[in-house]
Amino acid sequence: MTASPLSTDKLVAELRIRAAALGFDSFGIAAAGARPDLPAKLNAALAAGWHGDMDWMAQTAERRGSPKALWPEARSIILLGVNYGPESDPLAVLGERDRGAISVYARNRDYHEIIKGKLKELAGLLSRRSGAAVKVFVDTAPVMEKPLAEAAGLGWQGKHTVLVSREFGSWLFLGAIFTAAELPPSTPHGESCGSCTRCLDICPTKAFPAPFQLDARKCLAYLNIEHQGPIPHQFRAAMGNRIYGCDDCLAVCPWNKFASVSREARLRARADLERPALADLARLDDGGFRQLFAASPIKRIGHARFLRNVLIAIGNSGDAELAGLAESRLEAESALVRGAAVWALRRLAPHRAAARRLACLAQESDNTVLLEWSADLQ
Known part of the structure; x- marks a missing residue:
């Protein structure tokens, strides 16, 4: 028309x-x-x-x-x-290893x-x-x-x-x-990145094959949101405490200096999701997970994938006091959770992991979890 x-x-x-x-x-x-x-x-x-x-x-x-x-x-x-x-720097929480980093959105x-x-x-x-x-x-x-x-x-x-x-x-x-209406088109902006490569340089996994190209298979946001299996070993350490998404490349863009805080209150960070304690998140059962993230996009990945992410973050924390939380998930119903728990416990408390190894292997039937007990730690 x-x-x-x-x-x-x-x-x-x-x-x-x-x-x-x-x-x-x-x-x-x-x-x-x-x-x-x-x-x-x-x-x-x-x-x-x-x-x-x-x-x-x-x-x-x-x-x-x-x-x-x-x-x-x-x-x-x-x-x-x-x-x-x-309202604040979303990358600041990356330095708090006992806290979870959730993407701004x-x-x-x-x-x-x-x-x-x-x-x-x-x-x-x-x-x-x-x-x-x-x-x-x-x-x-x-x-x-x-x-x-x-x-x-x-x-x-x-x-x-x-x-x-x-x-x-x-x-x-x-x-x-x-x-179906024909409306007058707007004038496009020219690309204005110039010689800046901050977003490419900061990527923890080098997920950009070239400027303006993204290989999702290496992107932490893809891996901890879309990917349904275990986090590949070569990316686990790089994941750090990012339990949902990754804002690194967005947050370092120089054009952000002109950005204002969102006008929409429902898009501003909830205080309990700005820097949640990994210990609290690791203790969530399915009901608690659904309640905490009832209106959040995080709920869509489900409890098991969320715990997978939290356990990887715990394994990266360097905090031996969190080892007990990983150990408590060794017999979780989900193989995805059990596998992440094995990795985290082996990273934080290898002696405790060794003490549990034989008993866990005797009752384990999932090949991905069995491999976690013998895989090289990265």
């Missing part, structure tokens, strides 16, 4: 005002076909295996690479951003639920004013939000592949409204 230039301009102006009132910090428009380069880039990354075991990326590659393949009626895409800038409520309602309200206004069909997406469909947001002028994809904004640095949540 195409409206007259005057009415379209008025509509976009109204949408911008309403978006700001709803709490969106960034607004831009891209044509549905603005990024014809995406299929080739996506297929190259998939061919290299950089997606790890995120098989859904390969299964949805055709729709992910082209908005029109996802929805043929799409003519324009409105990209919106919500600032989730933290997950220290409060699930942003999907916060943004989705706002997007629906704005999409409803667009539909009523234009008469055109709309669809709303918040990381719930194969949409490449970051390159589309770049096309819409919200910022540019930095060398760490995350969208960087002149106003909000690396701290923007993104949402998209697809529409």
Whole structure:
């Protein structure tokens, strides 16, 4: 659907005002076909295996690479951003080895639920004013939000592949409204990273094969959130006390100096999730885990994977007083938890681990756990 230039301009102006009132910090428009380069880039990354075991990326590659393949009626895409800038340095907790480091985005409520309602309200206004069909997406469909947001002028994809904004640095949540209406596209920003390589240099696992490329198989955020099996041995020490996500490459971006603290209180860190004690987290049972993270994205990884992460952090703590917590999980129901507990106990208290070894081996049937008892510690 195409409206007259005057009415379209008025509509976009109204949408911008309403978006700001709803709490969106960034607004831009891209044509549905603005990024014809995406299929080739996506297929190259998939061919290299950089997606790890995120098989859904390969299964949805055709729709992910082209908005029109996802929805043929799409003519324009409105990209919106919500600032989730933290109040303090998120990397400070990395020096407190008895504490857990949780990614900034997950220290409060699930942003999907916060943004989705706002997007629906704005999409409803667009539909009523234009008469055109709309669809709303918040990381719930194969949409490449970051390159589309770049096309819409919200910022540019930095060398760490995350969208960087002149106003909000690396701290923007993104949402998209697809529409059959034809709206005037925004002017894209040029890439403004210059010669800076801070985000690449700080990566604990060297997960960037080259600037603007990410191998998820080496990314700690992928490993402790998406990866369902044991954390690979070569990345465990590098994981440190990062129990959910990794903010290193985001937090060192120089453009963050222009970012303000999030206006949305539900996106600011809960006091109990800024630097939680590993000892408290290790004692959580499934019910306690669900209660603590009831409205958090952390709940989605489940209790077993969360304990896996906490036990790796305990193994990295160097605090022998935490060894008892690892030992208490040697007979956990989940093999994923048992394996991490073995590694942590062997790291912190090798004599106690040796004393438990034969009894544990006698009743263990899972090969991944059996291997933990004999694997070289890194």
